Amino acid sequence: MFVLKSLRHFHRCCSRTETRVRSRRLLTSPSSSSSSSSGPPWRLLFFGTDQFAVESLKVLTSSRNSGEGIVENLEVVTLPGNVPVKKFAQQNKLTLHSWPPDDLHGQFDVGVVVSFGCLLPQRLISKFPYGILNVHPSLLPRWRGPAPVFHTILQGDTMTGVTVMQILPHKFDIGPILSQELHPVPERCTADELGAALAVKGARLLIDTLRKLPEKMLNKTEQAQTGQTFAPKIGPGLSWMVWEEQTCKQIDCLYRAIGSQIPLRTVWMNRTVKLLDFVGKCHLSDHRKKPPPGAVSYLKESDILAVRCKDGWVGFRAVILKKRLTASDFYNGYLHQTWKRNTPDTTPEGHFVSRKLGTQETPKRTHSTFT
16 A cells, blocks of 8 residues: 555656646757756847837846846847947947847847847747747737738727737748737827837837746747738838729828828829828818819818818828928919919819829829938
């Protein structure tokens, strides 16, 4: 009987030991260094480039300096050029590595990627016993890709958030989720404003994830197989207005998504006009019969150019045609002169003309500070 009890006790002890070992193996890669940490404080290597990434790097640096026990060592990988992450690293005397980094075996416990833009190979990921984490400004799997914030605004989403996930080799934004947090999209919010808010929230979620990383990795969840959307890069082609197809709401979303980086564009008298200082939907007491999309009306009281779109009128306070012009400047110098000679509703002089992406005609470029 004594021998039987001893064997049962030995079996229970072995089982508990095996379970702990198996759990530890779930957290580490096959190439883990024997000197790697089993918990915080972590030796971190940060990958990033832009201002969105700086917010996470700032919080990690503060954590390291405060000695709160989450970050022990922090170094940075960035891309060539005078990017914001490089500036911050230099100002805070963080060790910089060029891309791709040299042999890192045994130097770091975990990697963190925020807005980096390069695919990471398995041979690099395997250098980190706890893998590489990514802070992504959307509720994955919605808006995978390089421009999630822009597409959140462009599509009029009312709810978004941030995700901390594990990086998988050679692919973007498909890894298992460690943490997620919701963020309501404020009404009339721009992409710049939303990006800044999500950068702060993402940095805080990253610190919380690192604080509980072993637990988070044991309880990670795979991304849903439904609800996947892709957020490709925003290019100049998206800025061309198609007055016949775009509603007031769609133009409003487009301006708030890209307007700070790429001005909305249209064609007038075969010349490119850039539309600035969008004011939203306009309510015109217009007695003309069904003005066609692209028709332009000058509102003298408010100094606004109103343009007819699919379901109403939208207004702009300024344009660029060779140089920046207020609405009154454009009306007095160009529109008013042509309207004296013609009826605006029936002639090209009174219209902004749509140009769909991929059409053959190329309007003359105006000289301006925008690209």
